[in-house]
Amino acid sequence: MTDLSARVTINGHIIKTSTSRSLLEAVIDSGQPLTDGVGCMGQGVCGSCRVLLRRKDSREVTTALACETAVEDGMQVSFLDHLPMNRHHTYTTNDWDDTWNLLNRINQTFPEASRCRHCGGCDRSCPKHLDVQKGVNLAAAGDLSAAKVFDECIMCNLCTIACPEHISPNHLGLYIRRMTASVMLRPSDLLLRLRQIDLGVMPVDPDVELT
Amino acid sequence: MSFNPVLLSSATQVGANLEAWFAQGGGQGLRQALAAPQAIIPLLQEAGLRGMGGAGFPTHHKWARTAAQPAHLDKYAVCNGNEDEPGTFKDRVLLEKSPHQVIEGALIAATAIGANHVLLYVNPHQPESVASLRQAVQQWQTEPLLQELAALQDRPIDLRVVTSSGLYIGGEETAVIATIDGGFPFPHRKPPYPAECGVDNKPTLINNTETLAHVPHILRHGARWYQDLGIGSAVGTKLYSLSGDVLRPGLYELPMGTSLRKLIFEYGGGMLQNRPFKAVFTGGPSNTLLTEQHLDVALDFDSVRALGSSLGTGAMIVISEGTSIVRKVAEYVDFFAAGSCGQCPPCKTGTYQLARLLRRIDTGGGLHSDLRALESLCELLPGSGRCGLIDGAVTVVRSSLMQFKEDYQQQLID
Amino acid sequence: MSGIAYELALANLSRSDGMAPPAVDKTPLLHRYHPDYQEGTRTRLTIGANRGDECPTRLATLLQSNAQITDADLAGAPVINTEVLVIGGGGAGSAAALTAAEQGRRVILATKLRLGDSNTVMAEGGIQAAVGEDDSLQRHFEDTLRAGHLCADRTLVARLAESGPDCIRWLINRGMLFDLAEGTPVGGKLLRKKPGGATCARILSYHDYTGLELMRVLREAVELDDRIALWNRCPLVELLSDESGQCVGAVLYNLDWHGFILVRASRVILATGGAGRLHLNDFPTSNHYGATADGLVLAYRMGARLRELDSFQYHPTGLAWPSHLVGGLISEAARSAGAWLINGEGNRFVDELQPRDVVAAAILKECAEGRGVERDGNLGVFLDTPGLERRHPGILGERLVSLGHLAHRCGIDPTTEPMMVRPTLHYQNGGVEIDEHGATAIPGLYCAGEITGGIHGRNRMMGNALLEIIAFGRRAGQHAGATASPKPAPKVGLYHLYDWQRQIILSGLPAEVCGPCLFPDYGNFDLRRDLVLRASAPGAVQAMVAGMTPS
Missing domain, CATH: 3.90.700.10 (Succinate dehydrogenase/fumarate reductase flavoprotein, catalytic domain)
Incomplete structure (x- = not known):
């Protein structure tokens, strides 16, 4: 790499690198050990490499994924620790056994959701630009279309960190999604095939001759 | 200790008893104000009264700016009693023990700026203050002086108590307005300034409780009297909330400009168990720390500012040797993290990361790279919020890093 | 070029x-x-169960490498007991841990990065399961075997095909969504896509991020399961053995505290994935950052046999x-x-x-x-x-x-x-040889997921990787859970290393080359250098352990 025209500050290290590199690669270029804040390395699906980011001459500080963000000269970057395991909102799939009680369950498991103060911090934090707050409000109102809002959520937890009411929006979204599947998804072709297997009419002959 | 307090004098501590207040000379200030409304602001200017809520901004500026707005508009005078910073406990005492002193100050403000709404904004987590204030306001409703104020403006005066959300952020001026407007206390960037566009988009004056409490006395005794209360070039008196590792923590009213040493070692009875003095978090947590070399600083706005810190609310949280600065700072950052309103991701997320790094260092798992990351974060974050909350958090961290870097370094692994 | x-x-x-x-x-x-066939890019192994077999040189170097640690490193390291230890935070590890926990076992799931930072989460295409009317388990079996050039293990492939529909049920029960082709969620039909080399449409999916959907559901299930202790940032450094050569636990390295932890476990399940980040033959990779074949290297060192390791x-x-x-x-x-x-x-x-x-x-x-x-x-x-x-x-x-x-x-x-x-x-087509329960030839040691060989032969079909991790993750978790003993092994140590080191020396291999490498070269990670950072503050070890044991 010959082009070292860009200078970025990452966790206090001034790194000379190229604008063709991602922020994550800039860490590599700096020679520091990289054992944290890294996962899929470019696909933007694991949510590990979350950073706070300020561009040159800008007052604004935003959140972003380092693997998806190209280096720009003068960037200031700070990696964010991953959230310690969140067992704040606990439940098991057995909670959904009584399907007439689902809406109560949502509010019992995520009681903070109804206290959303509409600050919009979750929306502004989301690196995938999802309508997080809208999803939270739908879920709190028992509208399961909230599941759709969180379709592309990568569970980076930035909204959970951002939420002043401790709602854990992404976990709420996942809760609704999981509930939707666990309780309501019963495709007929799968049911039929499972029954055939139970009845023993769907055997596999491992010794079949193949060419 | 021969100093005679003003705000905390026994004469003012009459509770919600308007008759008793008048018997001790209360009401005179307002009467003088009503007699010559135009003279009020010049008088405050001459006296040199400054905002006691943290900024130390000359009071007459705000008043003049609000007074200059068209007289036919509704105007608001708001007493800010949200007080929720760690280590600050002065306003709640004033509101509970001498509510009339504060209300009279607010009414004088209304007289000066032409406000027909006088709102006492108070923290619901301080129920004694709220109760006392409500009772006191009730007593004013039938008081002829209030009718005089109404007659002066030729419109009724709306004097009432408003409870805040109780959140720290609710004390920020623009959040006060948002709360009174019926919303969540979300701060917004200034401009517009409250003087032009505040509650209900009307001209609004917001003053700290202690600031307003001084006003009746200045009206009554004059600017010269007020000036002479202070030490050196400082004027008036100041309420100092002294806490931490001292023998006698508490609320002290002393001449503005009293030295830190005197406050701690004379009034506060010295350090607890004679442990060596280490540092003071001034004015609530959002200021830089004062250390041993600063013990002789005069505790007035300008002298403390000259050290790069701020007198703030007058809170002095004293730390002795043996108390971990890193842990204290972590606690403050946690306070800010909890207080963040959520609107600006860098505030909530930035305080999260500051807290993580501080905890890691404090629990013995920190590396030099963590310290460097902490310093870097202090460069990255300031100015990114709509209000000053994130800046406040950074100020504490940065100040502790400047003055107690060794404390940090000693706890690092590498 | x-x-x-x-x-x-x-x-x-x-x-x-x-x-x-x-x-x-x-x-x-x-x-x-094709890189698999390139002369001069492969090395013949001279020690271990696959002596005489060829594999890519970079991988061979690691397979024949010396241990990263010695007995001295274990002095003072905390010892934690569990019944089942699962290593690897992708789909296979999660499925194994959940299944073992469902049987009432105490489980530790340790992972080098964080739970979910894996190839699973990156999978786009989908998961095979023969649910179509025009499809059958037999067709799935035959398609898979053919695609793998007929060199897969027929028993494993049969189990794979058979468990497809039940794995989908298992995933749905835990809250995973699948796309529908028609109808409503109840009673509708699943959307099926045809993988290359298949005789009919068999890939089920959720949009084009099936792996993300699968992984976020399993990650949440694991995190919320209080029978599973989750240890993020704790890579596997060595397996623990007893004198009989049985696997009785593992040595992990806590990256937050820069110290070793010994886990004594009745059953160890390796779900450490593939080798993309070794950049074999200098190729770039689509794999996640942690895919450095750590489990493969250590299973081999302990005596496990590998297959199709050149594919x-x-x-x-x-x-x-x-x-x-x-x-x-x-x-x-x-x-x-x-x-x-x-x-x-x-x-x-x-x-x-x-x-x-x-x-x-x-x-x-x-x-x-x-x-x-x-x-x-x-x-x-x-x-x-x-x-x-x-x-x-x-x-x-x-x-x-x-x-x-x-x-x-x-x-x-x-x-x-x-x-x-x-x-x-x-993708690593081959890997550690297992039986239908995911058990290796080494008592106490199981493998599941990309680390294993025998299911895909020499070529994997699209959609069979996601099925494999669930099918065999569950099978390994089931069997390990059913056979685990609550009593930890009395004697644990690095017994298997002595003979291994003798073989290294006697074969003239370089004893200073150590593995597993844990991170890619450009990760700038050096275990020995990192160890210097071991927290020396009083109580640091207790703090580390306290952070790792459920409160």
Whole structure:
């Protein structure tokens, strides 16, 4: 790499690198050990490499994924620790056994959701630009279309960190999604095939001759 | 200790008893104000009264700016009693023990700026203050002086108590307005300034409780009297909330400009168990720390500012040797993290990361790279919020890093 | 190697006549250009259970490497007991841990990065399960066996096919959604796609991020299961043995506290994934950052036998530009939809829908013979998305949404500018030999997921990787859970290392080469250097342990 025209500050290290590199690669270029804040390395699906980011001459500080963000000269970057395991909102799939009680369950498991103060911090934090707050409000109102809002959520937890009411929006979204599947998804072709297997009419002959 | 307090004098501590207040000379200030409304602001200017809520901004500026707005508009005078910073406990005492002193100050403000709404904004987590204030306001409703104020403006005066959300952020001026407007206390960037566009988009004056409490006395005794209360070039008196590792923590009213040493070692009875003095978090947590070399600083706005810190609310949280600065700072950052309103991701997320790094260092798992990351974060974050909350958090961290870097370094692994 | 300059290649592309590509003779093409067949890139193993077998040199070096630690490193390290220890935070590890926990076992799931940072979360295509009316378990079995060139383990493949529908039920029960082709969630029909080499449509999916959907559900299930202690950032450094050679636990390294932890476990399940980040033959990879074959190396060191360890899948269409995304995957969907591959001279050179190994070899041939496209020092060929859009207006916006996202991240508009691709190291076809329960030949040691061999033979079908991790993760968790003993082994140590080190010395191998490597070379991680950072503060070990044991 010959082009070292860009200078970025990452966790206090001034790194000379190229604008063709991602922020994550800039860490590599700096020679520091990289054992944290890294996962899929470019696909933007694991949510590990979350950073706070300020561009040159800008007052604004935003959140972003380092693997998806190209280096720009003068960037200031700070990696964010991953959230310690969140067992704040606990439940098991057995909670959904009584399907007439689902809406109560949502509010019992995520009681903070109804206290959303509409600050919009979750929306502004989301690196995938999802309508997080809208999803939270739908879920709190028992509208399961909230599941759709969180379709592309990568569970980076930035909204959970951002939420002043401790709602854990992404976990709420996942809760609704999981509930939707666990309780309501019963495709007929799968049911039929499972029954055939139970009845023993769907055997596999491992010794079949193949060419 | 021969100093005679003003705000905390026994004469003012009459509770919600308007008759008793008048018997001790209360009401005179307002009467003088009503007699010559135009003279009020010049008088405050001459006296040199400054905002006691943290900024130390000359009071007459705000008043003049609000007074200059068209007289036919509704105007608001708001007493800010949200007080929720760690280590600050002065306003709640004033509101509970001498509510009339504060209300009279607010009414004088209304007289000066032409406000027909006088709102006492108070923290619901301080129920004694709220109760006392409500009772006191009730007593004013039938008081002829209030009718005089109404007659002066030729419109009724709306004097009432408003409870805040109780959140720290609710004390920020623009959040006060948002709360009174019926919303969540979300701060917004200034401009517009409250003087032009505040509650209900009307001209609004917001003053700290202690600031307003001084006003009746200045009206009554004059600017010269007020000036002479202070030490050196400082004027008036100041309420100092002294806490931490001292023998006698508490609320002290002393001449503005009293030295830190005197406050701690004379009034506060010295350090607890004679442990060596280490540092003071001034004015609530959002200021830089004062250390041993600063013990002789005069505790007035300008002298403390000259050290790069701020007198703030007058809170002095004293730390002795043996108390971990890193842990204290972590606690403050946690306070800010909890207080963040959520609107600006860098505030909530930035305080999260500051807290993580501080905890890691404090629990013995920190590396030099963590310290460097902490310093870097202090460069990255300031100015990114709509209000000053994130800046406040950074100020504490940065100040502790400047003055107690060794404390940090000693706890690092590498 | 150099290629045709990007600008010139673009001009050539614009003049491209789209003439059908010439027919290619597959066998010589593969032998000449596919990395698996390259002379001089493989090494014959001289020690271990696969002595005499060949595998890529970089992998051989690690398989025959010395231990990272000695007994001295274990002095003072905390010892924690559990019944089942699962290592690996992807789909297989999660499925294994959940299944073992369902049987009431105390489980520790340890992972090098964080739970979910894995190849699983990156999987786009889908998961195979024979649920279609026109399909059968037998067809799934036969398709898989054929695709793997008939060299897979028939028992394993039979178990794989049989458990497909039940795995889908298991995933749905835990809250995973699948796309429907028709009807409503109750009673509708699942959307099925046809994988290359299959006789009917069998891939179930959730949009084009099936792995993300699967992983976020399993991660939440694991995190919320209080029978499972989750240890993030705790890579496996060595396995623990007793005198009889049984696996009785593992040595982990806590990256937060820079110290070792000994876990005594009745059963150990390795679900540590593949080897993409070893960049075999200097290839870029589509794999996640942690794919460094740690489990494979340690299982081999303990005596496990490997199979098809010379067989890797190179996905033809990895990104070749821009630099920071090189190796990232462009799904096969683009070629299925009709996108052409065009070389720097503006010509098609291979039928784009040939098997992956053939297309990959063809691209490598173009590059090797100077007909590749060169941009910013990166060599590849064009995936002609503008041409696709011209022939099928609107297709990019409607059907290839993820491709659009990816192009956007590359900073290009795929309707007007082609993408640059070249093969990327994608999957380890072979691995540790297991039985149908995921058990290895070493008592106490199980493997599940990409680390294992025998299921895919020498070539994996699309959609069988996600099925494998669930099917065999569950099987391993089930068997380990059923057979685990609550009593920890009385004697644990590094007994297996003594004989291993003798073999290294006697074979003249370098004793100073240590493995597993834990992180790619460019991760700048050095275990010995990191160890110096071991927390010396009083109570640090207790603090570390306190953070790792459920409160």
